Amino acid sequence: MSFAAGHILTCLSREWRSEWRNKNTIAASLLFVVATAYLIYFSFKIGRISVAPPVWVSLYWMVLLFSSLSVMVKTFAFEERGMFYFSYPLFHPMVLVFSKWLVQSIQLLFVSGIALLLFQLLLSSPPEMNWAGFLVIVASGSIGFAATLTMIAGIAARAENSSLLLSILSLPLLLPQLSMVIKGGFTMAQGFESSLIFDELIILWGLNLIALSLNLALFSYIWRR
Amino acid sequence: MKELASIAWWKWACAGLLIYTVVGGLLLEVPRLPILNESIRNLYFHVPMWFGMIILLTVSAVYSIRTLLKYNPLDDLKAQNSVHVALLLGILGIVTGMLWAKYTWGAYWSNDPKQNAAAIGLLIYFAYMILRGSFADEQLRARISAVYNVLAFALFIPLIFILPRLTDSLHPGNGGNPGFNSYDLDARMRLVFYPAVIAWTLIGWWLVDLMNRVHVLNNEEVEA
Numbered sequence: 001m002s003f004a005a006g007h008i009l010t011c012l013s014r015e016w017r018s019e020w021r022n023k024n025t026i027a028a029s030l031l032f033v034v035a036t037a038y039l040i041y042f043s044f045k046i047g048r049i050s051v052a053p054p055v056w057v058s059l060y061w062m063v064l065l066f067s068s069l070s071v072m073v074k075t076f077a078f079e080e081r082g083m084f085y086f087s088y089p090l091f092h093p094m095v096l097v098f099s100k101w102l103v104q105s106i107q108l109l110f111v112s113g114i115a116l117l118l119f120q121l122l123l124s125s126p127p128e129m130n131w132a133g134f135l136v137i138v139a140s141g142s143i144g145f146a147a148t149l150t151m152i153a154g155i156a157a158r159a160e161n162s163s164l165l166l167s168i169l170s171l172p173l174l175l176p177q178l179s180m181v182i183k184g185g186f187t188m189a190q191g192f193e194s195s196l197i198f199d200e201l202i203i204l205w206g207l208n209l210i211a212l213s214l215n216l217a218l219f220s221y222i223w224r225r
Numbered sequence: 226m227k228e229l230a231s232i233a234w235w236k237w238a239c240a241g242l243l244i245y246t247v248v249g250g251l252l253l254e255v256p257r258l259p260i261l262n263e264s265i266r267n268l269y270f271h272v273p274m275w276f277g278m279i280i281l282l283t284v285s286a287v288y289s290i291r292t293l294l295k296y297n298p299l300d301d302l303k304a305q306n307s308v309h310v311a312l313l314l315g316i317l318g319i320v321t322g323m324l325w326a327k328y329t330w331g332a333y334w335s336n337d338p339k340q341n342a343a344a345i346g347l348l349i350y351f352a353y354m355i356l357r358g359s360f361a362d363e364q365l366r367a368r369i370s371a372v373y374n375v376l377a378f379a380l381f382i383p384l385i386f387i388l389p390r391l392t393d394s395l396h397p398g399n400g401g402n403p404g405f406n407s408y409d410l411d412a413r414m415r416l417v418f419y420p421a422v423i424a425w426t427l428i429g430w431w432l433v434d435l436m437n438r439v440h441v442l443n444n445e446e447v448e449a
Contacts, residue, residue, distance in 0.1 A: 148380075151372075151376060152373075152376075155356070155369055155372060155373050158360075158365060158369050159356065159359040159360055159369065160359045160360070160361070161359055165355070165356065165359055168352050168355055168356075169352050169355075169356060169373065171348075172345055172348035172349040172352055173349055173352075173376070173377065173380055175345045175384075176345075176380055176383060176384045176388060179388065203383075203387065203388070206383070207380065207383065210379050210380065210383070211376075211380070214375065214376050214379055218293070218372045218375060218376070221293050221368055221371070221372050222368075222369060222372055224368075
């Protein structure tokens with residue numbers, strides 16, 4: 001029960017291994033991303049419509065939002081089965097939630113990268129896209145989604161019918177972050193300079209930090225008996 | 226007479242202020258401004274209802290924090306009922322705002338950042354009520370929904386106060402549109418506006434109080 005770096009590393013590697021053993025979850029969400037990207041491609045092909053830059057950005061974030069939900073559904077599957085009696089005495093709750101957040105961030109970054117590649121491949125991306133700025137937004141958004149969703153997944157895991165509850169609770173709560181990434185994404189898709197999304201990034205990171213710090217502060221209340 | 230005398234002073238104050246708000250708000254002089262015209266009187270209804278909602282949500286967040294620190298079923302009850310009444314005030318506020326918008330902006334809903342933030346805010350708190358419904362254990366429900374309530378409040382405040390100010394909005398107080406400080410610099414309007422804020426907040430708290438008491442009475446019956 002301490003904040004020593006060793007503890008964080010042990011906890012991280014444990015979280016990582018437990019996610020790795022459950023490759024099914026990440027595979028399912030990757031399949032979800034591939035299927036939706038293909039579906040969007042297909043429906044635009046039928047209508048013979050080209051994807052305008054703002055549509056491209058909104059569709060990308062919608063796909064990413066729902067695939068993040070499917071990644072996060074199983075975050076607390078291990079704890080839900082009563083196993084938190086085992087992990088709880090071993091690690092400080094802050095260490096535990098911090099490593100959960102880190103591992104989920106890595107997964108979401110991975111999924112968002114794959115989604116970006118698919119969108120680039122199937123729905124040719126906006127020609128004037130400012131890639132550096134857009135990638136910064138995608139990375140910040142994924143990390144922020146992981147922070148908010150880790151907390152809500154914990155809340156939902158303690159209730160009945162948790163997978164339904166996760167989406168009901170998180171969609172409205174993610175909207176502030178979502179509106180920032182979409183707004184910044186539009187600016188970047190029109191090829192403006194990266195400095196123009198400074199305001200959005202500041203607010204996004206403000207929201208990310210609120211979510212993360214509440215996560216650290218309130219996590220122990222979710223799992224305490 | 227005895228019953229009347231036993232009513233708490235703030236309830237008398239609330240009733241008096243509400244009568245004053247309605248009568249004074251509809252009859253007293255207001256500045257004549259183009260487009261707004263008489264609809265400026267909505268300042269006495271729409272705006273104070275939102276103020277009341279935000280105050281009640283703050284009260285609820287405080288009770289949720291108390292629940293987390295030390296479990297007390299009454300604190301949890303107060304947190305829950307405050308959210309219920311805040312939602313009622315929020316719905317009344319959004320409806321009065323939409324009616325006002327119809328006559329000044331030309332449409333009930335015009336994708337204004339403030340309208341959207343308001344709608345999202347209500348969704349967040351409706352989700353709180355759904356969350357409360359999905360627990361069998363009372364203590365667990367109290368604790369988990371308190372955690373959600375704190376998170377919701379912490380994300381709701383930036384949503385409602387910070388985000389709409391960054392974009393252009395038709396709403397008074399944004400993007401060059403007159404806010405309260407320019408059109409009701411008029412002391413006449415403050416004379417009704419501030420009492421109206423107190424009145425709508427007090428009637429909200431009165432409702433919360435009644436709901437708490439009904440709940441307690443019902444539970445006593447069950448136990449007896």
